[in-house]
Amino acid sequence: MTLKRIGWLAAVPALLAATAVRADDAPAPPAIDTGDTAWMLTSTAIVLMMTIPGLALFYGGMVRRKNVLATLMQSFATCCLVTVLWFIVGYSLSFTSGGEMNDYIGGLDRLFLSGMDVGAVSYTIPESVFMTFQMTFAIITPALITGAFADRMKFSAMLWFMGLWSLLVYAPIAHWVWGGGFLGADGVLDFAGGTVVHVNAGVAGLVAALVLGKRLGYGTENMAPHNLVLSLIGASLLWVGWFGFNAGSAVGSNGLAGMAMANTQIATAAAAIAWMFAEWLVMKKPSVLGIISGAVAGLVAVTPACGFVDPMGALWIGLAAGVVCFISAVFVKRALGYDDSLDAFGIHGVGGALGAVLTGVFATSAVNFGSGAIDGNVAQIWLQVKGVAISAVYCAIVTLVILKVIDVVIGLRVSKEVEVEGLDLNLHGETVHD
Secondary structure, three states: OOHHHHHHHHHHHHHHHHHHHHHHHOOOOOOOOHHHHHHHHHHHHHHHHHHHHHHHHHHHOOOOHHHHHHHHHHHHHHHHHHHHHHHHHHHHHHHOOOHHHOOOOOOOOOHHHOOOOOOOEEOOEEHHHHHHHHHHHHHHHHHHHOOOOOOOEOHHHHHHHHHHHHHHHHHHHHHHHHOOOHHHHHOOOOOOOHHHHHHHHHHHHHHHHHHHOOOOOOOOOOOOOOOHHHHHHHHHHHHHHHHHHHHHHHOOOOHHHHHHHHHHHHHHHHHHHHHHHHHHHHHOOOOHHHHHHHHHHHHHHHOOOOOOOOHHHHHHHHHHHHHHHHHHHHHHHHHHOOOOOOOHHHHHHHHHHHHHHHHHHHOOOOOOOOOOHHHOOOHHHHHHHHHHHHHHHHHHHHHHHHHHHHHHHOOOEOOHHHHHHOHHHHHHOOOOOO
16 A cells, blocks of 8 residues: 555545534524424414404404305305415415526425425424415405405406416515515515505405496495494404414514514504594594404504514504594595495505505614614615505506406406395305394
8 A cells, every 4th residue: 555545544534524523513404493383383373263254254244234144255265265276386486486587476396385394494383384374374365355345246256366366466476575576685574464465455455346346326325234243253353363463473482473462462452542533533433343443454554563663663553554544444435436345445455555664664673673764764664665566556457457357258246136135145045044
């Protein structure tokens, strides 16, 4: 054996030791944290509760008796349809890399949840839990739209609209903000869905209401809610479920989740009180419908901000949402004359936009990485306006196209006779009371 070979052999242990050191220094793959996972499992369950039964009862109590089951059915069927679409392709388009197109849309790496095995990790939780948590957001967003066209859309048309809208509108915008797309990269702040969920749903609802036209008898017939007890129960379930919606968006059991929960409670209560007193001042009586609508407005407005602001910021956001959404849902709608049946735009569109912009005012680095005008970063307000505007314009255009195509192919609206007699009996062959 030559001296040269002996030298190489002598160096082998040192090389192995150096390799071991480098392996030890390499970052370990993310590990599943059982506490975070337990919290996210809980959050996922209560966010699903927001749609069924929360939103279903909230909307179901506000329509006329002849359309109650049809309204409940819309929320339930949307939940089922979007679940399957999210499994097939929605999650992949929203939360995987889209390569050269990643600024605008995700890829197909998780088509049919391919590759998502038991050991797949996202943040510190199983990817399956993260996927299901995000699925509940994808479910409630289109379900919110149904409030705008209550009492007059065909069930078949509604199913086509929900499916197409989920893939062509919700998935891209979710990717833009949360999945690595251009709005998130630009610095737009949306902790739990002010833009992705509420502006998106509100604008789509307004477009749908305008395309379908007013309900027969709108403005002349009594269209008061048939059962506000159901609506109050639904609003209460929404309030509780929203803790999963907002605090769950911290994706962990930590201080940020606690702050988001506190901010959610404060803003919701403040908005409910603000709407109640505004209505009391103008209408001379505080109504049950008013205070629960105010609470939902507060929930909506604090959603983008809850993980970026402190409690004082949450209080101001809630107070502003209660007054602004009251004006929008009552006076602006009346002045412009459109029939947004259950105020999907007046509460979710306006409240979501207001909350998103005010996030740019009250976000503080003392809570999270984002900072707004209160920290001297006035430019954040412009970023928030930009995020709202781009999302709203895209949503409005694509929603309009989807509705027009469906109208040409199968028709959107039920016949006059069906609308007068009621959707429950004619579309589903059932009534609330035999």
